[in-house]
Amino acid sequence: MKLTLKIWRQKNAKAEGKIVEYPLDGIDEDMSFLEMLDVLNEGLINSGDLPVSFDHDCREGICGSCSLYINGEAHGPDRKVPTCQLHMRMFKDGDTIFIEPFRAKAFPVIKDLVVDRSSFDRIQQAGGFVSINTSGNPTDANAILVPKHDADKAFDAATCIGCGACVASCKNSSAMLFVAAKVSQYALLPQGKVEATDRVLNMVAQMDAEGFGNCTNTGACEVECPKGISLEYIAQMNREYLSASLKG
Amino acid sequence: MAKSALLKSSIAKKVAMALSGLFLILFLAQHFFINSTSVFSADVFNSISHFMGNNPLVQFVIQPILILGVIFHFIMGIVLEYQNNKARPINYVKNNGAANSSWASRNMIITGLVVLAFMGLHFYDFWVPEMVYKYVEVNPLDETRYFAELTHKFESPVRTAIYSVSFVLLSLHLWHGFNSSFQSVGFNNKYSRSLHTLGYAFAIVVPVGFIFIALFHHFNH
Numbered sequence: 001m002k003l004t005l006k007i008w009r010q011k012n013a014k015a016e017g018k019i020v021e022y023p024l025d026g027i028d029e030d031m032s033f034l035e036m037l038d039v040l041n042e043g044l045i046n047s048g049d050l051p052v053s054f055d056h057d058c059r060e061g062i063c064g065s066c067s068l069y070i071n072g073e074a075h076g077p078d079r080k081v082p083t084c085q086l087h088m089r090m091f092k093d094g095d096t097i098f099i100e101p102f103r104a105k106a107f108p109v110i111k112d113l114v115v116d117r118s119s120f121d122r123i124q125q126a127g128g129f130v131s132i133n134t135s136g137n138p139t140d141a142n143a144i145l146v147p148k149h150d151a152d153k154a155f156d157a158a159t160c161i162g163c164g165a166c167v168a169s170c171k172n173s174s175a176m177l178f179v180a181a182k183v184s185q186y187a188l189l190p191q192g193k194v195e196a197t198d199r200v201l202n203m204v205a206q207m208d209a210e211g212f213g214n215c216t217n218t219g220a221c222e223v224e225c226p227k228g229i230s231l232e233y234i235a236q237m238n239r240e241y242l243s244a245s246l247k248g
Numbered sequence: 249m250a251k252s253a254l255l256k257s258s259i260a261k262k263v264a265m266a267l268s269g270l271f272l273i274l275f276l277a278q279h280f281f282i283n284s285t286s287v288f289s290a291d292v293f294n295s296i297s298h299f300m301g302n303n304p305l306v307q308f309v310i311q312p313i314l315i316l317g318v319i320f321h322f323i324m325g326i327v328l329e330y331q332n333n334k335a336r337p338i339n340y341v342k343n344n345g346a347a348n349s350s351w352a353s354r355n356m357i358i359t360g361l362v363v364l365a366f367m368g369l370h371f372y373d374f375w376v377p378e379m380v381y382k383y384v385e386v387n388p389l390d391e392t393r394y395f396a397e398l399t400h401k402f403e404s405p406v407r408t409a410i411y412s413v414s415f416v417l418l419s420l421h422l423w424h425g426f427n428s429s430f431q432s433v434g435f436n437n438k439y440s441r442s443l444h445t446l447g448y449a450f451a452i453v454v455p456v457g458f459i460f461i462a463l464f465h466h467f468n469h
């Protein structure tokens with residue numbers, strides 16, 4: 001495959017960035033998208049240029065490190081996969097591919113395609129946990145009965161890998177889908193009910209403080225989410241939030 | 249913290265937006281019902297209009313609430329739009345919004361502002377003359393004037409055209425807004441599918457009906 005890549009290059013957080021064009025040849029359609037970038041980078045290094053920086057770790061769709069806004073969509077044109085599981089067979093010989101970093105005030109660019117998603121960590125720290133008794137006689141988790149339906153729903157929410165594609169694809173850079181997944185995952189389980197009120201209030205307050213936008217219910221997040229997290233969780237969080245603020 | 253959070257948080261703003269939107273939808277439904285009587289019977293239209301125009305509860309309680317509701321809704325809409333734009337200071341060079349969301353959902357501010365401009369014209373056409381007639385000039389009650397006032401307005405092809413185009417944009421606003429407001433208040437369950445069908449039907453039937461009424465009077469009088 002022969003491609004034309006148009007990639008966002010930016011030296012550091014302060015520098016101004018711009019789109020730079022790279023012609024690339026010899027790409028196999030069985031390569032993953034990140035392997036294609038590896039080929040590009042080898043060429044750049046061999047010719048004495050700086051390689052394009054991008055985030056990745058597991059390369060098997062579980063860690064949430066990879067990002068990239070590819071041809072106008074978070075994680076590219078394929079559905080229910082993060083960038084590391086996107087393959088070149090989704091593209092055609094001769095294609096031009098735009099590759100940009102995830103954009104949001106709360107995800108500032110660090111370098112090239114790498115963005116700082118620590119705002120997600122701070123939202124998690126604000127309430128995305130359950131406190132447990134570690135005094136030496138903890139209750140076995142299996143002793144707490146959980147209805148199958150609730151367990152499944154909680155598990156579906158827990159599959160969120162925290163990649164931030166929801167924010168990147170939202171026209172408002174809203175983090176509602178991510179926060180909804182994290183809030184719901186606990187709110188649905190008996191262990192999480194204890195701190196449910198504070199959790200949703202604190203996590204939403206942190207989300208707002210980080211400068212994410214408001215939700216317009218366009219549904220772009222759900223379509224682009226590699227894990228298929230449903231908008232139902234946002235509705236669930238809105239209910240949780242309303243009842244928590246009335247109680248709180 | 250909870251109290252101020254309830255007023256300031258992004259979710260609270262959205263819920264307020266949804267409630268004001270739903271209130272405007274109810275208003276629209278009753279307005280549509282009353283206007284549609286004008287197609288069938290001038291007398292029925294006159295008597296309902298007379299009732300709405302002179303009942304103290306409608307005039308001095310419901311009407312002010314409605315006006316406040318409209319003002320709240322569009323100011324909040326503009327505030328949200330401003331905040332949402334601030335949340336992405338640098339835009340994508342290439343963005344493919346159509347891949348994951350509807351045009352109507354991405355352009356609520358545009359369809360909303362057109363509806364707002366239309367409402368300005370609509371107030372100027374009907375509400376302002378009505379207020380002047382009743383409260384400034386203090387004319388005697390006349391239960392039969394409303395139908396003639398209505399048909400007179402729709403003699404103008406320009407006005408009829410502006411009204412019709414505005415209703416198309418209202419349709420787009422409702423196409424996303426109706427269902428979006430239920431999601432905002434946390435209603436998303438096994439009934440949502442049927443509700444969505446109802447929402448889309450409302451978004452088409454009511455604006456198309458309004459267009460029909462405008463054209464009907466334009467071509468019949």
Ligand code: HEM
Nearest residue numbers: 216266269272273322325356357360361364425428429432
């Ligand atoms: C009869 C008139 C109107 C009706 C029935 C109506 C109805 C609605 C409804 C139901 C929603 C959805 C709320 C939600 O998503 O929770 C909405 C959203 C919106 N409306 Fe209206 N609206 C009207 C007029 C206006 C006007 C005049 C504006 C002027 C700016 C406006 C601007 C907006 C905006 C910007 C949103 C999206 C807010 C967001 O979620 O980001 N609307 N409207």
Ligand code: SF4
Nearest residue numbers: 160161163164166225
């Ligand atoms: S909700 Fe989906 S898109 Fe958003 S962070 Fe989680 S996995 Fe990524």
Ligand code: FES
Nearest residue numbers: 057059064066084
């Ligand atoms: S690199 Fe781990 S999910 Fe893509």
